[in-house]
Amino acid sequence: MRVILVVVFSTLFFFNNTGFAQSLPANFPILEENARRGQLIDTLYNNSTSFLLRPILADSILYPFSANLIDSDISIQLSPLINTTRLSTKRPYGWGDNGMIPNPGFQTYFSGGVEVKYKFINLTFRPELLIAQNKGFRTGLDNFSNSEIRNKFFFWNYGDFPDRFGEGGFFKTWWGQSKLSLQYGAFEIGAATENIWWGPGQFNALTFSNNSQGFPHFTVNTTKPAHTFIGNFETQLIIGKLKNSGYDPSQYPELNSQYFRSFSDDWKYLNAFMLSYNPKWVPGLFVGFTRTFQQYSESMESGFLTYLPVFSGVTKDAYGFDKDANGQDQQISIFGRFVLPKSKTEMYFEFGRRDHAKNWREFTISPEHARAYLLGFVQLFDLPLLNKVLQVRGEMTQQQESVNRYIRYGGLGGGLTWHTHTRARGFANYGQALGVGIGVGSNVQTVEFSLVDGLDKMGIQLERLANNQDFYYKAQLQDTERKPWVDLSIGFLFDKKWDNLLLSSKLQFIHANNYQWQLSPESTPDFPVGENMTSFLAQTSLIYFWNK
Template sequence: MILIKQGKSSDLASAEIRLFLFTLIDIFYGSMLVINFRKWWVFTFIFLLFHINAFSQVLAPGTAILEEFSRRQQVIDSEETAEKEVLSIRPQITAEIGSKNKSESKRSHSEFSILPLVSNQIFNGQRPYGWGDFGIPPGRGFQQYLSGGIFARLGFLNFQLQPEFVFSQDKPFKGFPESFSPAVKRARFHYWNNDDTPETFSDGGYNRFWWGQSSFTASFGAFEIGVSSRSVWWGPGQWSSLTFSNNAESFPYLTLNTIKPAKTPIGNFEGQVLVGRLENSGREASQIPQLNDRYFLPFEGDWRYLNGFMISYQPKWVPGFFLGFLRTFQQYNENRGDKFRDYFPIFDAFQKKNFFEDGNTLTFDNEARDQQAVIFFRLVNKAANAEVYAEYGRRDHSYDWREAVMNPEHARAYLMGFQKLFSLTKENKFFQIRGEVTQHQESVNRYIRYEGLGGRTSWATHYQVRGFVNRGQSLGTGIGTGSNSQTLEFSVVEEFDKLGIIVERIANHQDFYYRAFGQQQEVQPWVDLSAGIIFNRRWDNVLLGSKLQLVNGKNYQWQSAGNSTPEFPAGKHLLSFHGNLHLVYLWNFSNN
């Protein structure tokens, strides 16, 4: 939670509030299919008429600069941050706006605010690169994300309208080549047909306008229930998550969740249960039509039913320690039944032995469900100004608990990271080191469990449900199917300002590589090595975040140079530029 000090806001008569809220509801329902610009003028007129100031500002998880600032505040050992609530579930960042007096900043019965304007611009030179950009498709060329809106509350009812607009040039680039043998092509499409990650998202430019970070909920104490399309982030990751992050476009869902830790005699709990709708991209995987015609399995057009829950526990006796568990199920809607367990499969048993009938699980397998389970922890040590965290997940549940203990590497992925701040001579100025490692590649368990050496599928893929994705992008980590990444950052930070360097390494599609090329010496893994400069700055109401990276794709797309031999392998490399510019405008921001 980010606390932004401000002066007093203007009071609003209750009749005026009701009039405004009814107008908002009319706008909301009147624009379900087509935006009615005349009603937007009504909204603008009412806003100007009553001179409403912002009470609170709500941002999506992963919003540039603000979330990182909030996270740094959580690990600083000071009286100001000691009472801050450290959240494991991140449906939003709330910038509470009040006065220095706690009684004055107490939550009022009615509120209205204009949400920050958020712009994210990306440029990729020779090829796509990057992830975690609120559904911006990873494309070549220029890309733009815009978001802004309003928030209103009347009593226990909360209304947020924050649409998003995304544009991408989505230019063609050098993708998977046609020159490989049929066996290699089949191996590549083996993963494409169990996933939904096309090389491009359009035929000449991509643009989309949709509800974005909008919601209509009712809150009661620490809990909230309603309908939402806000981005969800589960887990402690800084750049990624094994389940939900800000990588893909958000999706519509019904939710029951905590909005602050629920306090009990044994500690604090947070949690969320959601039911949502996921869509496939409908795009063919390759940029080469001939390959798609021969190897690609088209989508059938159905949407996917999603059910998930997350719970996080902070023991009363171990300050700064968080332990969490989450589980998700998805299946195509046409395969879903009408029983309670069909709507809420998250309550099914974990052991496969419970679903055996006549010595097999054919009936259960025919339900065509994709499930994932993840455990995570986070340890925040304020005295050391540091934190460590990790996530461990499994896609394919064990036969029984014995197999789970004996074979923890099967169908697993993991993520781990840290952050450390070193105090400098100037107050509130620190040297920051942070890093994160993500492993999606199958373990060597595949050589024992499956016939042959090819393995089966990767994390977030499924042979029936075509991947844990929304509109062609992974809901969790966007580094690529079966890929591994390592990120390390060094910087000097002061409040919102930051100057530093970042280095990254991504071993791309390792599961495909070992399936297609693992038993030879000439073709080498495709590895991206990148280094860049980070510059963040605040000017009053404006927050700027920027990152400039050079990306060297070694053995790009697993292509060998003309002089390559098994004894002296040589690959083709591709040098590219990746630039990212974030701008956030906070309404009524003040130094008071």
């Protein structure tokens, strides 16, 4: 870690001054995808941008958000106004949406604001407003046996992922994608509530994504690649504050009172670090790693490594065997992204572990323990006759425990899963995972085929979501009539630009096989039949530019 610090901070001597450019919030509709696609076309976007640390700075030529509002040394620009509205029927579906809640029914999200810069001081103020119908929905939890219910609450007691955010309508305002920072060249120090995204994922991230509401944090980071004689670096070090949702997990009060371990009123201290490297000799290759620690504040001790544990030893032999008992939870991931502009191809991966290995030998012989991973690609094909580009992209995310659980733990039930912890109660903020948003113990595969012309896009998205596989096998439902709950969906995508207005839309039909692992009324022990459900999701994002 000391070597890493020397490399990171030595890059400060190679920084170049940067002009005022607005940042794109993490996973911003249309624009981030277009910037990433432009890197493959090799004509639109800075090829040294890794997309491993987001938000990114917007290209001022591509996206002239607004002119300065006043003629002075102070630069004031209006940020685009965005409204995302979602309507889903029968059950919740969707993730990666800046804290929009799992909600059957109607919900809408608003964000917009202003960016102010004076010399090296930069202020971004983009508050958020969320309004949701927050309707209840059927889960059939009371149809399970006591043992199966206990196994369901196992993950709820070691996480913070409620089915429903209270009763009645949901209304929330938040500081949103806001930040106050001091900038010099590619370097920045400040405080923020904005969402951050670490890693190469397009639809998910193992550590940080925009799935949950942003959290308040102190940050030291680069705002663009820092150029050195050996290549480009991007990095971020944060200290943050996470809060529990405070909601009971199920919609059955009697089961909550019997099986759920209530939250304390304490908050969680978060320390996280990421570093990425783009070798000078391989321009299209980007590699890096992340490390995070979280712990309830009341169980923290004193000392440097208590407040900056990301710089402690990686193995338990070096780090110590007592930290889990003190409530300290860590995750670590490595990732890579390879861009080939000549073939218009992008490939990437991320691999993470949520538990320290005892030593490097144990990691080598058991790399599957406590792991999650994602793989993805983008491929562009020119269509000269249509004067368009065919975009094919896909991603798979795997959180389900590996077969390593059968030899690692007693019995056949396995242990914890990604984003859960016995004492830290899940890698989450206000009831939603900070990274992977598809649900604990779940796996997803997504592929998209679309025709693209600049910012305009029309296509289809196919998706398969296997819900909470770790619960299914922990409760040993495979030995019963119940079958895995798998959602198959098709989505129709349409993005369009009209002058100052951008539209991003999706209409998705979701067919749930064996919904909530429930059985159909006509099911019998000899001929088990699962209960299926078809629902749909309609979503639009409207983005208005004040000057474009």
